[in-house]
Amino acid sequence: MPKRINFPEVISKLKDFYSHRKRLPSFSELQSLLGYSSKGGVSLLTSHLVKRGILKRDPSGKLVPTPALEGGIKLLGTVQAGFPSPAEEELIDTLSLDEFLIKNPQASYLVKVTGDSMIDAGIMPDDLVIVDRGRQPRHGDIVIAEVDGAWTMKYYEKRGTKVLLRAANKKYPPIEPKAELVIGGVVVANVRKYK
Amino acid sequence: MPKRINFPEVISKLKDFYSHRKRLPSFSELQSLLGYSSKGGVSLLTSHLVKRGILKRDPSGKLVPTPALEGGIKLLGTVQAGFPSPAEEELIDTLSLDEFLIKNPQASYLVKVTGDSMIDAGIMPDDLVIVDRGRQPRHGDIVIAEVDGAWTMKYYEKRGTKVLLRAANKKYPPIEPKAELVIGGVVVANVRKYK
DNA sequence: CATTATAACGGACGTTCGTCCGTTTTCAAA
DNA sequence: TTTGAAAACGGACGAACGTCCGTTATAATG
Structure with missing residues (x-):
């Protein structure tokens, strides 16, 4: 022994x-x-x-x-x-x-990205983003929002009392929501798996 | 009751x-x-x-x-x-x-990205990449390699029998390693935490 | 070789664990 | 109101658990 x-x-x-x-x-x-x-x-x-x-x-x-x-x-x-x-x-x-990226496990979701509207922010199609829906969006955050009945990912920017939704891709013009703006959550992390 | x-x-x-x-x-x-x-x-x-x-x-x-x-x-x-x-x-x-992104926990490391050499691949400064050093690099993989004494992140591309290291940023020219090419590992995932 | 510290052995011991089962309570459907 | 199913009670039971302690084996030190 x-x-x-x-x-x-x-x-x-x-x-x-x-x-x-x-x-x-x-x-x-x-x-x-x-x-x-x-x-x-x-x-x-x-x-x-x-x-x-x-x-x-x-x-x-x-x-x-x-x-x-x-x-x-x-x-x-x-x-x-x-x-x-x-x-x-x-x-x-x-x-x-898991613990590093997710603060509120109960209120967080993993969502697959479609489209290239956030590509200049380094968020590419097929990436996965972690969305915390229990968080108040602040100026500069990336959010999931409902616009004209469809969910999209955009920068959330405050212009005085108004709110502007801006894509990270020059192809897409900024959106200024009319009446009610439904926010699904704030993007707290982006994850990409290769292969 | x-x-x-x-x-x-x-x-x-x-x-x-x-x-x-x-x-x-x-x-x-x-x-x-x-x-x-x-x-x-x-x-x-x-x-x-x-x-x-x-x-x-x-x-x-x-x-x-x-x-x-x-x-x-x-x-x-x-x-x-x-x-x-x-x-x-x-x-x-x-x-x-953890389980989704990391196949070989024993051989994997989390590395912070510095520089913008892979920015066109959606890997930005301050991102974290997961590197698996127990994996053979294949054509098209992103690898950590030692070039002239410094470690950098590059695309690994096979040109016939030769190997080319290419950045995802036009500012940086491709590198064709001379003698020995030391690969630190293959990038298997990219993680970005906001705020 | 003698000394010393560490590791493992081999049991004994008291505690906690989870299962089981008969009984009681609660609620809803007949 | 009667009946039946589901949930919890309250204990009893055996098995598994982890600690403890004296003893033996091993290896490094001098």
Whole structure:
């Protein structure tokens, strides 16, 4: 039996388990997962993981995962910084895109973009935008609005007491809504998946 | 005591618990959370939640959350479809951005974009790109590559046996790497957060 | 070689967990 | 009013859980 714990391997197995099962393994599951033959050993191991910040204990003393386990993504500076080697991976911060992009999960929706009316703002056809409908639009926001019975995406701009809806594409003229302006929500993020 | 279960309220409380604690509540926790005075009642309730697809049971019989609980985001069609009312929310599919965008969590990184070299591809300064470094670049992919000691983002294009790195901005001329071309990874997604 | 610290073993123990089942309450339909 | 179905109560039960602790094994140090 070895004396050193292979942390990268343990962490990767934990990640695997958590991302597939959406819960942490119990001690006995960890036991067979990692090849221990006693629960005591597992107990020691988990205390190390807590020290390292891989796991933590919630108010009631139960083990819960930290962001490091939650299927998130490692965070880097800018491209210039280059890429980390596997050895230094443990130092890197992990981030959940869901939590990062979505403030109000209950009131947010993912909508596929059609048309090129916002292309100059970097929003292209087939992109997905995250729309928060529980948010008051402010000058400069991109909003989903109902215009003449159809829903479109536009910049929301205040001109004195009036409101102007402007596309990010010179092909389309700005719109000044007549009576009532129905806002479906504010675009809080744009997401594009390649391939 | 009522006879009908208030599912929206139960679901919202479950979401709350899961998104904050990263685990499901135990039966006794559910009991006090929902104001039951017996575990039997909770047991009945959970079986309803399983039937409705809010929870499910994993191979070992333990309760685990479905995507509907996992802090994900509701999925809609295109903008034209308009917005759902709270009443019909239960029907909507939920999606985790992490799982949707990231195939290889272990080998993926989030990198902040500097410069405007890919602006015609809709990748703007301060966007975040998800880079998968465990993937072979193919013709047309956007890659992170080391050119003259600096890391940049470019289209990866095959010209016969040679490789051309091309920016999505006419201001920058294409680059034909001389000797070795170091690829840091393939850009698999682009993410922009507003405000 | 002797010393020391860490890791794992192997049980014992008390607690919590979730299921089960008979009973009671509530509501709606007949 | 009677009947039936669904929801919750209230406990009992066995199984699983995680902690604890003394012992043994391993490896690094000097």
